[in-house]
Amino acid sequence: TVQYEILQDLASGMALKEIHSRRHISYIRLLKEISISSSILGVDIAKIELRKKMNTRGALLIATALALLSPPGLSRATNLGVQGMTWPIIEIDMRKFLAEQAAHVNWSHVENRLTHSAHHYLETLPRRDIPTINSTTTRWIDPSIILSRNILVPKKSAKGQWHWVVLYRKGTRFNPLSVERPIQAMLFFDSASRVQRTFVRAALRKYPDRIMPVDIDGNDPQPLSKSWGQPVFEATNAMLARFPVFAIPALLYPGSGAEHLRLGMTAFGPPYSTSQLAVAWPQLAPRTVPSSQETDHVRAP
DSSP states (O other): OHHHHHHHHHHHHHHHHHHTSSSOOOHHHHHHTEEEEEETTEEEEEEEOOSSOOOHHHHHHHHHHHHHHSOTTOOSOOOOOOOSOOOOSSOOOHHHHHHHHHTTSOHHHHHHHHHHHHHTGGGGOOOOOOOOOSSOEEEEEOOOEEOSSOEEEEEEOTTSOEEEEEEEOTTOEEOGGGTOOOSOEEEEEOTTOHHHHHHHHHHHHHSTTTEEEEEOSOOOSHHHHHHHTSOOEEOOHHHHHHSOOOSSSEEEEEOOGGGTTSEEEEEOOSSEEHHHHHHHOGGGSOSSOOOTTTOOEEOOO
């Protein structure tokens, strides 16, 4: 310790003087004759025993140095015990910690909750109240988006090597209809309405590959899907935010002619018939409108 080194220096100086004196006591031997007890609070002088005679001045010098190194009032070491909570200085193994925590989890209860949630998920879909309309109305939607990042595509160079190139840059206004034309239309309806269910069912029979039924009410679509023998989709909040449905039943389809870069949203008024679909979206069927005998009418009660 630092204190011990100081004692060595002091004793070394004294011993060198004694070497030139009549006693010739070695400074190393002198240190060995001093018994020192140390504690964490300072230097505690247990006893100083000089087995060889030395001059009074040297003895007083060592005693004074040891007394100065010992703080006042702390001449005896005391065990203060443990104060407060202590933790081992070691990094916790998080894998072990998580495993120990998982051991106390009631996994049977967790599994039952997850199973119940999965079985009843379709019963908790958000309910929506979208009105009907008295006469058929069409609104046009611009599906353009502004790119938030660069669109990259792989391109083959003249040397046969592939590398990524920017197809559309960030900030570009892009209309998906300029590169892709949908061949299907989405028919939004309220599955809780018997009249609308009948209308959509008739449309699916006449145009099985062109109409995509989308239930907007929030009912469980599984029973209807099993009954019709084809998927019935559920409208999401994101879908309705992208394509606002102002009334139902309504058909969402790609426009043509002057509106070829916009989407048409046509809400139908009663009486509902499959001919209304072809009038709204001419690409759905031949341009000739079916006769009354070929048209499926669904009258509201």
